[in-house]
Amino acid sequence: MTLELLGAFGKSFLFVIAALLPILNPAATAPIFLGLTEGASPATRALLARRIARNMFWLLLGAMLVGSYVLEFFGISLPIVRVGGGMFVAATAWRLLTATQATVDSRTELAESFTPDMARRQAFYPLTFPVSCGPGSIAAAITVGVSLADARLSLSLARMGGGVLALLTVGVLLYLAFRYAQRLLKPLGEAGSVIFLRLSAFILLCLGVQIVWDGVYELGVGMLRDGMLPLKS
Numbered sequence: 001m002t003l004e005l006l007g008a009f010g011k012s013f014l015f016v017i018a019a020l021l022p023i024l025n026p027a028a029t030a031p032i033f034l035g036l037t038e039g040a041s042p043a044t045r046a047l048l049a050r051r052i053a054r055n056m057f058w059l060l061l062g063a064m065l066v067g068s069y070v071l072e073f074f075g076i077s078l079p080i081v082r083v084g085g086g087m088f089v090a091a092t093a094w095r096l097l098t099a100t101q102a103t104v105d106s107r108t109e110l111a112e113s114f115t116p117d118m119a120r121r122q123a124f125y126p127l128t129f130p131v132s133c134g135p136g137s138i139a140a141a142i143t144v145g146v147s148l149a150d151a152r153l154s155l156s157l158a159r160m161g162g163g164v165l166a167l168l169t170v171g172v173l174l175y176l177a178f179r180y181a182q183r184l185l186k187p188l189g190e191a192g193s194v195i196f197l198r199l200s201a202f203i204l205l206c207l208g209v210q211i212v213w214d215g216v217y218e219l220g221v222g223m224l225r226d227g228m229l230p231l232k233s
Contacts, residue, residue: 005158012148012162013169018059019144021170023137026177028203031176032131035096035197042182049178051123057171063138064145071142072178078142079222081135082215088130090208096201119121132174136211162191 037045071077100144126147148159 003144005154008155008158009162009165012159013166016064016144016163016166016168019140020137020166021173023140024056024133024170026132026170026174029132029174030177031197032093032096032128032201034181035121035187035201036127036131037128044180045182048123048127049068049175052128052132052178053171053175055124055128056174057167059133059166060130060141060167060170061135061164064148066165067138067142068146076138077219079218081139082136082211082218086135086208086211086213086215088126088134088208089206090212093201093205093208097198097205124173132209133179134207136207182200 033045033048037048040048072079144163149162150156150159152212
């Protein structure tokens with residue numbers, strides 16, 4: 001029995017890592033974090049990195065444990081979550097792509113005036129959601145939570161324990177990527193960093209559009225399945 005529980009714990013740990021880490025992708029999100037906090041002090045970025053990692057952990061843990069029940073209570077489907085969240089992601093990326101020098105200077109002045117209280121308020125929106133932890137991650141966490149449940153309480157607890165440890169691991173990786181993002185991009189130089197930030201913003205825009213498309217596609221398939229749209233003969 002103990003070996004079975006340990007096996008379930010280890011398998012769920014690897015399963016959650018494999019399911020969530022590629023979607024969160026801290027290495028690809030770190031340049032976006034730098035772009036949104038341009039001009040902020042290293043201490044402020046370190047504070048934000050800690051808070052974002054912590055917010056991500058609690059957000060995905062809540063989604064994994066009770067997300068499906070919350071959506072069912074409010075009558076919200078996963079495709080709707082994807083459409084709404086994908087629009088937020090695309091809008092954020094578009095602002096980064098179309099930022100003029102005046103916009104950058106203004107954002108730099110704002111970032112330099114960050115106080116710990118301002119950092120606490122902005123750590124969740126938009127830096128945690130939807131930039132670092134978007135609707136795709138939440139939908140994946142909800143799906144993972146459903147998959148980890150089991151009729152046997154002991155096995156279910158072992159699987160959930162592995163999932164929680166996996167979330168902690170992902171949170172540490174996210175913190176490290178954000179905390180040392182500027183140091184990692186330093187070899188690129190100023191021009192290279194700007195190009196890399198714009199390229200990351202474009203990828204984020206494409207990701208947002210893809211999330212919206214996935215949601216719209218699922219809604220369309222559901223409508224066809226339910227016979228709400230006439231099928232062509």
